[in-house]
Amino acid sequence: MTKPDQTSPAAESLGPASATLPELPKRAIGIDVGGTGIKGGIVNLRKGKLIGERFRIPTPKPATPQAVAEVIATILEELLQREKAPAEQELAVGVTFPGIVIDNVVLSAANIDDSWLECDAAALLKHLPGHVSTMNDADAAGLAEARYGAGANREGTVMMITLGTGIGSALVHDGVLVPNSELGHLEFEGVVAETKVSAAARERADMPWDEYGETLRRYLRHVERIQPTGLFIIGGGISKRSEDFLPQVTGLRAEVVPAALQNNAGIVGAALYAAEQARLAETRPQR
Template identity: 80%
Template sequence: MTKPDTLAPAAQAVGPLSAALPPLPQRAIGIDVGGTGIKGGIVNLRKGKLTGERFRIPTPQPATPEAVAGVIAEVLDELLSRDKAPSAEELSVGVTLPGIVIDNVVLSAANIDESWLECDTTELLKDFPGRISTLNDADAAGLAEARYGAGANRPGTIMTVTLGTGVGTALVHDGVLVPNSELGHLEFEGAKPAEAKVSASARERLNMPWPEYGETLRRFLVHVERIQPVSQFIIGGGISKRSEDFLPFVTGLRAEVVPAQLTNNAGIVGAALYAAERARLAAANALGSAE
């Protein structure tokens, strides 16, 4: 698997889908919807980096679909006003949401307003410019890390574990995302779900010292590894900035355990990449049907 760079389009990292995809555009837009902020950026798909600064607006409260859509529109308008914004003809926009997303429909609301349940985001965002794709927030971060970050150039199965208010997981095999793994909702040592004991917010709530938190995370990853063996765990979320405080205590696993590299921009980068590839795949399928 070739790591995308200035000469190799990101489509070459898709693995089995490569033959179906024309080269991706140089840029796409990613928007990451979080509990406290909605942030977006223009992403260089050849480098997996933001072009210019990201733009952030606080998440409205309550964070209903209509209210969030209004803020997404503001973020998108600001990004499209920039000189290096993608052209209208090639505009793909990826939007992350903290829930299960299948065919652009939100099917869970553990860490999002309950009014999102069964929300069809295609309908919600139908008046937005470009081709819009929505996906789980951890999936976006994991896809970015697997292509451009800590998992780049690594074949096999990789799992990114995002530690924040909850625990998100993203499974990528040979560069291809297997969406909505949601293993942070497993039962773990009596905790239902596991994120009640393993998340970064749980560490703060329980006032866990770093060594104790590292040991708790180690046991959780051992539990996950029994269910879904992987070759690498990538530890993401804001807490990954403090990885030197707890990862030394995460030992004894078969899989390699490493900190994420893209940190706060992973969701934006992964969303943009996902949207661009979905747009190219749809175009390729349409061309095949026409022939």
């Protein structure tokens, strides 16, 4: 395959699938901001696995940007003190948020404090060492599963659906993330999908597992009509009980499987994304 000319305008849009992307460092750090906890870890980018234990601190209440930034800094400081932390000269740090993130600006706050709306996360975290990148939490989990987990070595389109307090979604095509799909906010059977299909919705309704599996089946068929995919990966803490509801999810064109990386997927995906963005920054022409 002929490599693109890096002096051409197309070189500015290089993505992770490009043959011109330099080799990634061996390790990076991922930090996953959630509604109840903020957790981080050092990630082996060759294997997509954590090196050592992850470090978790409860999410502050209220979870304002400044309060969360202080926790992120504390977690990063702890991880950098570990023996196998990335070297400072190649440090990449990925941070996820439960909202739409475009150009490091948080543009939705469905499941986080409203004060995050229009927050420039890059400016908020500019005091942190290394190359810091931010992204949506479901996107991070989906990227990790597509590269290292249940979607590894799959060509074409892979979609991850995370079932928790709400519904997150991630769309990956041939290993490249299409960010901020937000398919949990689709209208489904007259309501916003996550109010009926999320793990929290099942608990609120005290829904039996087989009934929940049937509801999920209908939702995935709805999603499949809007955005066809070859594989649905079901994530979130509820994926640990996949044998209780996935048998009811039948009749779809796509294969449906539980996530492989479980609760570490967000950390792994954030670290991978940050490492790639750091390399892309080196590759793109300077302005």
